[in-house]
Amino acid sequence: MTDEVRALEVGRGREPERSCARELKTGFNWSGHARILLLTFAVSAVALVLIVAALNPYGNLPWSFTGSHVVMDDNQRFQYPALVREKDYDSVVVGTSTSRLLDPELLDAQFGGRFLNLALNDGRAWEQSQLMHLVQSEGAKLHTLIVGLDVVWCDQRADERRITKRGFPDWMYDANPWNDFPFMLNGKAVEIAGRKLAYHLGLTEARISSRGFEVFVPPDASYDAEKAKRKIWGNRGHRRTAASKPYVASDEERKGWDFPALKWLDADLGALAAQRVILVFMPVHIAAQPRLGSDVAAVETECKSRIAGLARRHDAYLIDFRRHSQLTTRDENYWDNLHYRLPIAGQIIDSLGEALKTGGAAADGTWHVLAQPAGK
Structure with a gap:
């Protein structure tokens, strides 16, 4: 501050330092602003809790104000x-997107x-x-269990690759809903809660049916053969040669191959004790084989041979597409x-029925029965 300015301030009867202090003191109400921020945060937190509690976006809380769970x-x-947990079933399918x-x-x-x-998108064996x-654990007495098998069950590092980047909510799979x-x-829970509210207001439809089914591929009428071929083969050419x-x-090498996921499958089949178990290697295109x-x-x-042995121990079918x-x-x-494509899914179901009735293999080689219950 120059001497001239200081003199002017003194002439007005103000001490410069005190003047600055008063301006700092009265220019902004820090404590009031902090109280507003805290109040806003508290109201937002309460609103978040109430929205999530009322709409139960995952259907996992021990109460429901909106009836059966909507996905x-x-x-x-x-x-x-x-x-x-809603137990509106007596048979299940487990698998990946295939x-x-x-x-x-x-x-x-x-x-x-x-x-x-x-079935899960990109479902790892551990997740399944x-x-x-x-x-x-929910006490289901299964009539039929179908396990759609893919390469994840034969992954020699399945124990290390248990989940994907999507994450896995272990806390939803235990017996305590309160945790x-x-x-x-x-924010994700609030987003899903908002969608659920929109559903109950008649503004949107469920993402996935209450039976876990969704046609996630495009409408079959929009099928583009050339586009599909590019997706199937990429830059690898349009054929596979042996x-x-x-x-x-060698026998020694085969003995050294370890498939950790098969231990889980063995334990699961023993614990579930379904009346009928159908293990199915799903028909991916040869470009993925x-x-x-x-x-x-x-x-x-x-791996297929070991699963066949496991199937025989549990009186299960193993069908290879x-x-x-x-x-x-x-x-x-x-x-x-x-x-x-969607029509192929119907053909697979028909083929499974035929395989259980006839055993052996399809006349056109589409499927082979690798194991079946004793006495079949």
Whole structure:
């Protein structure tokens, strides 16, 4: 502050330092602003708690003000526990997205009972095992259990790769619903609660049916063969050739192959004790299958053999569609190298019924029965 300014301030009867202090003191009400912020936070927190509590977005809380659970999100890991606990089924499907198009109503007609489809997008073996354990812990007496098998069950690192980037809510799968609430105080839960409110106001439809079924592929009328072919093959060319010299593993090498997920499957089948168990290697396109004669194919063959032994121990069927056949070699049957078209799903269900009745193999080689209950 210059001497001239200081003199002017003194001339006005003000001490410069005190003047600045008063301006700082009276220019902004910090304590009042802090109280407003705290009050806003408290009101928002209470509103969050009330919204989540009232609408129960995951259907996992020990109360419901809106009736049966409505699935309003497509992360099935967070939504299926509520469907399991509602117990409106006596048969279930477990698997990955390659099993999601198995329509419960068509399965009802083929096998009897009332099916719930619990297949998960990119479902890891451990996640599927957790669903089976939940079904068992809820006391379900299953008429039919269908497990759609994919490469995840033969993954030698399945114990390390238990979940995906989608996360897995262990807290939803235990027996205590009261410990779930703290995990639900977040924006995602509020978003789903909002969708659920919109559903009850008649403004939108459920994301997935109460039986776990959703046609997640595009309408079949929009199928574009060239686009599908590009998705199936990518830059790999439009054919698969067998290895020029088939890989032959030694007995010692095969014994060293470990498939951790098969221990979980063995335990789950023993605990569930379903009246009928159908294990199914699902029909992915040959572009997603190992090259014939390769070392990867040898590992998969060994895994299938061990699952066949497991199936026999549990008096279960094992039906293999994961093979080179008229189904899996035709590009026009698929949207990409994993997902078949909707009419194919109906054919798979019909083929499962035929396989259980006749055993053996399909006349066109589409499926082979690798194991069946004793006496069949």
